[in-house]
Amino acid sequence: MSLAEERTYYPEAFLTRMQELLGAEYAPFHDALTQPAVQGLRVNTLKTNPERFLEIAPFHLTAVPWVADGFYYEAPDRPGKHPYHAAGVYYIQEPSAMSAAEVLQPKRGDRVLDLCAAPGGKSTHLAALLQGTGLLVANEPHPQRAKILSENIERCGVTNALVTNEMPDRLAERFPAFFDKILVDAPCSGEGMFRKDPDACEEWSPGHVTACAVRQLDILDVASQMLRAGGTLVYSTCTFAPAENEGLIESFLQKYPVFELVEIHTFDHFSPGQPQWAAGGRPELAKTARLWPHRLRGEGHFVAHLRKTDGEPARRQKESKPIKLPAEALKSYQQFAEQALRNMPSGEFLLFGDNLYLVPSGLPDLKGLKVVRPGWHLGTLKKNRFEPSHALALGLRVDHIQHTVPLTAAHPDVVHYLRGETLNAESAKGWVVVTVDGFPLGWGKQASGMIKNHYPKGLRWP
Numbered sequence: 001m002s003l004a005e006e007r008t009y010y011p012e013a014f015l016t017r018m019q020e021l022l023g024a025e026y027a028p029f030h031d032a033l034t035q036p037a038v039q040g041l042r043v044n045t046l047k048t049n050p051e052r053f054l055e056i057a058p059f060h061l062t063a064v065p066w067v068a069d070g071f072y073y074e075a076p077d078r079p080g081k082h083p084y085h086a087a088g089v090y091y092i093q094e095p096s097a098m099s100a101a102e103v104l105q106p107k108r109g110d111r112v113l114d115l116c117a118a119p120g121g122k123s124t125h126l127a128a129l130l131q132g133t134g135l136l137v138a139n140e141p142h143p144q145r146a147k148i149l150s151e152n153i154e155r156c157g158v159t160n161a162l163v164t165n166e167m168p169d170r171l172a173e174r175f176p177a178f179f180d181k182i183l184v185d186a187p188c189s190g191e192g193m194f195r196k197d198p199d200a201c202e203e204w205s206p207g208h209v210t211a212c213a214v215r216q217l218d219i220l221d222v223a224s225q226m227l228r229a230g231g232t233l234v235y236s237t238c239t240f241a242p243a244e245n246e247g248l249i250e251s252f253l254q255k256y257p258v259f260e261l262v263e264i265h266t267f268d269h270f271s272p273g274q275p276q277w278a279a280g281g282r283p284e285l286a287k288t289a290r291l292w293p294h295r296l297r298g299e300g301h302f303v304a305h306l307r308k309t310d311g312e313p314a315r316r317q318k319e320s321k322p323i324k325l326p327a328e329a330l331k332s333y334q335q336f337a338e339q340a341l342r343n344m345p346s347g348e349f350l351l352f353g354d355n356l357y358l359v360p361s362g363l364p365d366l367k368g369l370k371v372v373r374p375g376w377h378l379g380t381l382k383k384n385r386f387e388p389s390h391a392l393a394l395g396l397r398v399d400h401i402q403h404t405v406p407l408t409a410a411h412p413d414v415v416h417y418l419r420g421e422t423l424n425a426e427s428a429k430g431w432v433v434v435t436v437d438g439f440p441l442g443w444g445k446q447a448s449g450m451i452k453n454h455y456p457k458g459l460r461w462p
Ligand SMILES: C[S@@+](CC[C@H](N)C(=O)[O-])C[C@H]1O[C@@H](n2cnc3c(N)ncnc32)[C@H](O)[C@@H]1O
Pocket: 097, 115, 116, 117, 118, 119, 120, 121, 122, 123, 140, 141, 142, 145, 167, 168, 185, 186, 187, 188, 215, 219
């Protein structure tokens, strides 16, 4: 295909630049761009493991080589329409995007920040790696996108996350030298999205690439202030433009000599970054990783792993004071918990208006910050009673629940429940959790031989 014909599909300046950069490799790169996008999902290890998932999932799955929990699926599988999706058993995620959290690799107990987090693919991956320990702060400045992020955190049963809706500099005031690990999955020109999202193509221009690079350096600047000495940071994009990748990291390292690149060497399928594509690029830029759509099955990504070698040690902020719940509130929650739960989740409570949360320990004072979700939402205090939240059901394991309505994925009542219908099922009186193959789907309330549906209205299936 000539450049003129290609122009019908992709911006000419993009193709010309890629041809200049890739030389002999341009042809296979371009061939890859004409293929359909690949599709992937990541098993949520807060809820199950890949072995069990492979036994129960009715999809055509093959392993993503660089992530133990990642799988390719085939288009007719439509995993977004399966009840397991509603139960948060997996997250639908483009396979090369699974590389970033895998490289950051938080350890149990770490304090982790995901600074540009919506819709939450990488946040839910980081949460799975933390396994309910430590703290995850998932931030997104766009209000609508922050809401979607919060819903995905809820669906995936993440119980140790603070979700905020802030610009990075506002967070940096509150969290200086606070985090052990930070992910900056930067807003970018999205060239790796061209195959699956024609809008990304429409919005692209050389000027947009330059503007993205300016914003990315600003975001990295601020992120670096929130990392403790010895902490590590992953910077990633889903674009091919050197100005947003090797060039950006070169500019950052020139400004902050206290950072060094950590080699990303464990993944055979990744290619090294290209120092010669950055003006004055240091040889260490080869320690960054490029995921090319013509060299692996994925849309494309860039990942840089940086360590802060010096600076302020971990600063432990003055923690917010544990709140003593009003006696009435505590009583109605305890009454609910005795009826509905086997092991009451323990920890620090927080009352935000009428909403009761369990908050991760070690949080600084959040006053003045735009907080979408300060922790695990347990429920709402109504007059003389407690109403459990969807987040509570989705964050519970089945052995923590007193009464369940256990359904299999093939049972018609699963769809009835997800549509918001009343169920005719036997169960003890009071709050029950409807499960699909052992995974909580949501609350119901048994009365007079019927189960009243408490699946959230906004999530109901048509
Ligand atoms: C590549 S997307 C993040 C995808 C996400 N990490 C995931 O895996 O689902 C980049 C996000 O950065 C957000 N963003 C835009 N401007 C930002 C800024 N100045 N600081 C932080 N995030 C920003 C965008 O709204 C967008 O949601």
